[in-house]
Amino acid sequence: MNVTGDGARAVSMPVEEEIARELDALKARQRYRVLPDIGARAGRFIEVGGRQLLNLSSNDYLGIGADRELLDSWLQRLEDSGLDAPAFTSASSRLLTGNHPLYGELERAIAGAYGSEAALVFNSGYHANTGILPALCNRHDLILCDRLNHASIIDGIRIAEAEYRRYRHADMDHLEELLDAATGRYRQVFLVTESVFSMDGDLVDLRRLVDLKKRYGAFLIVDEAHGVGAYGPKGLGLSEELGLSGDIDIVVGTFGKAFASAGAYAVMRGIFREYLVNTMRTLIFTTALPPVSVGWSLETFRRQLGMQEARAHLRVLSSKLRDGLRSAGFDVPGQSQIVPVVLGEDRNAVAMAGALRQEGFHALPVRPPTVPENSARMRFSLRADLLIEDIDALVETMVRRRP
Numbered sequence: 001m002n003v004t005g006d007g008a009r010a011v012s013m014p015v016e017e018e019i020a021r022e023l024d025a026l027k028a029r030q031r032y033r034v035l036p037d038i039g040a041r042a043g044r045f046i047e048v049g050g051r052q053l054l055n056l057s058s059n060d061y062l063g064i065g066a067d068r069e070l071l072d073s074w075l076q077r078l079e080d081s082g083l084d085a086p087a088f089t090s091a092s093s094r095l096l097t098g099n100h101p102l103y104g105e106l107e108r109a110i111a112g113a114y115g116s117e118a119a120l121v122f123n124s125g126y127h128a129n130t131g132i133l134p135a136l137c138n139r140h141d142l143i144l145c146d147r148l149n150h151a152s153i154i155d156g157i158r159i160a161e162a163e164y165r166r167y168r169h170a171d172m173d174h175l176e177e178l179l180d181a182a183t184g185r186y187r188q189v190f191l192v193t194e195s196v197f198s199m200d201g202d203l204v205d206l207r208r209l210v211d212l213k214k215r216y217g218a219f220l221i222v223d224e225a226h227g228v229g230a231y232g233p234k235g236l237g238l239s240e241e242l243g244l245s246g247d248i249d250i251v252v253g254t255f256g257k258a259f260a261s262a263g264a265y266a267v268m269r270g271i272f273r274e275y276l277v278n279t280m281r282t283l284i285f286t287t288a289l290p291p292v293s294v295g296w297s298l299e300t301f302r303r304q305l306g307m308q309e310a311r312a313h314l315r316v317l318s319s320k321l322r323d324g325l326r327s328a329g330f331d332v333p334g335q336s337q338i339v340p341v342v343l344g345e346d347r348n349a350v351a352m353a354g355a356l357r358q359e360g361f362h363a364l365p366v367r368p369p370t371v372p373e374n375s376a377r378m379r380f381s382l383r384a385d386l387l388i389e390d391i392d393a394l395v396e397t398m399v400r401r402r403p
């Protein structure tokens with residue numbers, strides 16, 4: 001029962017009572033989340049709860065988001081070019097009036113960089129992943145999905161009409177078994193994976209995956225959300241690094257992480273772009289990103305193509321942190337700029353995050369259900385503007401404040 005403003009008793013709805021119980025249970029299990037009080041960001045620092053902390057939790061892997069000079073020069077050009085207030089809204093879907101010329105420019109730049117026939121820009125990685133599979137698959141298809149794929153991929157699979165199975169994380173033998181069992185039973189088998197996994201920071205065995213795709217005639221989709229910017233000579237992802245972009249049917253990249261903007265893209269053959277434009281609900285039924293945002297994506301995309309030094313430094317930082325923590329006895333899986341430190345019980349991760357905060361580091365604990373039970377962890381996401389000394393200080397603090 002609730003008591004209303006005038007003192008009368010109102011019957012609470014069952015859903016509200018159940019929600020209140022669930023929230024209490026989350027609090028009791030230390031899994032209750034609140035939106036943090038984030039203030040100004042300055043370079044590699046971020047203000048959290050009124051304190052300046054070293055930011056070890058952003059996906060701005062190249063530090064482009066903190067590049068004031070780049071932003072100023074772009075704003076100046078924007079002003080000179082006469083793009084004005086309407087550029088801050090598209091005011092409709094791309095299929096209506098929202099298709100500003102900057103979209104075409106950005107898509108040509110992306111397709112050109114990948115050497116691909118076509119590219120298509122979306123409002124976010126979430127839109128891309130919840131739209132592509134539902135558009136391409138029908139009920140005569142099978143989707144095979146890595147067990148640790150991002151929630152947006154899982155949600156896309158849920159919406160799609162196809163059957164689906166999950167293979168053990170990064171286990172290509174298991175995937176091969178499932179492909180064998182599927183032979184001849186479906187119109188098309190789709191394989192979908194991340195390249196750099198967001199929670200374990202490990203990499204898919206892309207060579208083997210491409211080999212399986214070819215042998216079984218499967219359609220391969222690779223989400224490079226955490227690969228672009230960090231991998232490949234031009235920052236086009238692990239697929240570029242391994243020279244395999246041309247063997248993947250759809251490569252998805254996002255602008256909200258290393259490219260310091262908002263939105264996402266997919267590169268593919270022209271026929272698939274044409275089909276997605278005609279059928280993909282998360283492209284058709286949403287207001288397009290504002291031109292100002294698309295223009296900034298073009299700017300950061302072009303800029304990052306030449307940021308080899310930053311990519312090399314990011315690798316040095318990642319190896320140094322991993323090596324330092326491993327030699328101190330921490331369980332540190334993976335091999336990328338995402339560095340998880342598995343601490344087991346939820347409370348260990350929460351305590352470590354608190355200790356690091358006291359010492360000036362902002363990094364978040366990741367708990368189930370985002371990761372499997374008893375594998376709560378700290379997750380560091382490194383950025384190329386960090387210094388070697390930052391990593392030394394972090395390792396020293398982790399060792400000293402170990403739970």
Ligand SMILES: Cc1ncc(COP(=O)(O)O)c(C=O)c1O
Nearest residue numbers: 124125126150152198225254256
């Ligand atoms: C692997 C992966 N794919 C897709 C997304 C979603 O991208 P966006 O943030 O642009 O919606 C994320 C994270 O946000 C991700 O980690």
